[in-house]
Amino acid sequence: MVLIGYGNVGFHIADAFRENDAIELLQIYSRSLNTSIDNTIGVPATSSLKELLEADVYILAVPDKAVVKVSNELPFKNRLVVHTSGSVAMDALDSKNYKGVWYPLQTFSKSKKISFSNIPVCVEAERTEDTILLERLGKLVSTSVQKITSQERASLHLAAVFANNFSNHMYEVAQQIVSKKGVDFSLLRPLIEETAKKINTLLPSEAQTGPAARNDTQTIEKHLAALDNEDHKKLYTFITESIQKKLIP
C-alpha cells in the first residue's frame, strides 16, 4: 500500500494503517515533503511521483481538485488506484489504471486525534476483486465498511455539508450571539454535545424541539427582535420556516 498525499485525510489514514500490523504501508508521497514525515511516522517518504514503489493499491489522499491531475501523472498503468474523496466520481480517475474509491466519511484535522474504528468507510471499484481488497482494507481499520456507488457517495457528501459544515455554522452564530453580551460560549458546549448524541438513538425529525417546532410565535418574535445582525435575522427566519414546513404534512 502506498499513500499519496499527507494532508488532513492522509495524516489520519497513515496513522490508522501504521497502527495495524496486517497493513503494509510501503511509502508516503507528499508534494511538500519534509524530512519530518519520514522521521515522525517511520515510513519511507518521497516528493517525486517517479519514485513511487510498486504496490497492490495506491491511495490518493489529495485535495478534490488535484485527483484528476495526480492520477494522470502517475508513471505506471494497470495497477489499482483509488481516491478518498466524497465529492469526486470514481470515473474522474485516469483510465490507465484500475479505478476505485476508499472514502472515510469523517471530518479530519491534524490537530485532533481520532479513532478510525467507527468511521464509515465507503468503497467502490471497477473490478470485483478490487472491491473485495478495498473492503478487506476497510475492515482492518473500521467496524463500518459499505459498498457505495459514486451517486450514493455524492448524496452522502452533500448531506455531510449540512450535517457538518452547516451545523458548525449554527454553533458559530451562537458563539457570536453570546459573545456580544459578554457571555461565555463554553456554557453552550454540553448542549451542543447532547444535541449530536441524541440522534444516535433518535432520528433528527424525532429529536426536533424549540420555538419553531412548537410554533411558539411569541418566542420567535422575541428572538427576532433581539437579533441585531441582519444576516442572523434572515437565518433565523428562514430556518424556522424550513422547520415548520417539515411539520405540515
Add this chain to the structure above:
Amino acid sequence: MVLIGYGNVGFHIADAFRENDAIELLQIYSRSLNTSIDNTIGVPATSSLKELLEADVYILAVPDKAVVKVSNELPFKNRLVVHTSGSVAMDALDSKNYKGVWYPLQTFSKSKKISFSNIPVCVEAERTEDTILLERLGKLVSTSVQKITSQERASLHLAAVFANNFSNHMYEVAQQIVSKKGVDFSLLRPLIEETAKKINTLLPSEAQTGPAARNDTQTIEKHLAALDNEDHKKLYTFITESIQKKLIP
C-alpha cells in the same frame, strides 16, 4: 424544596435531586398527576396548588407560557419561587413571592437519561441570600454553576436555538437527502458526533471547513445542481453565503 411541574425538565430535575442525599425534595406538583409519579420516584405528589407544602424554595418547571399564570396562582407569599426557563425574564414571576431563576442549560427528553453533573446551571435572584441558596443547590448537582442576568440568559436561550434546534434541522435535511437515494442515515452519525466534539477544543470559527469555507465554487455548484428540493437549495445558498460573509473581514 418543592418541584412544580413534571414535564421534560421537571422529570430530570427530580431525577437529579432524588439521587442527592443533601437535597430534600418534599413534594412534586403536576397538573396531570397520576399515581405513577408517586410510585415511581418515591416523593409525595399533588395536583392541587392548594396542597403545596411549606418549603425554602419552589422550583417552577412548567412550560414558558405557564410561568406567569402558575406563579400568580400560588396560594402563599414571601417565599422563594424560581422558574427554570431560558426565555422568561425573572420579573415575569408574581411579586408576592421572592423571585429567582434556576435555569439548567440543556435539551431534555424523558426518554433519554442524562447526567446532570456537566449541565451549566444559570442562577439569578432578587435577594443576595437567595442567589447563594440557588448557587448551593446548583453545586449539589452540577459542576458548572453561573450567576447570569435575565438579559444574558435571553442571549443564551437565543443562541441555544441556533446551537440545538437549528443544527438539529441541518441533521434532518441531511437525513432527507440521503434517504431519497436509499442511503442509510446512520453513516452520518459519527460525523455529526465528531462535529460537535470538535468544538470542545476549538471555537466554531476555527473548526469551519467545507466548500463554503474554502470558496470551492465548483463543488458548491455541483451541490446546488444535485438538490431538487427548493427549500434545501435556498438553505444551502443562504448558509453558504453566511459562512463566506464571516470570512471577509
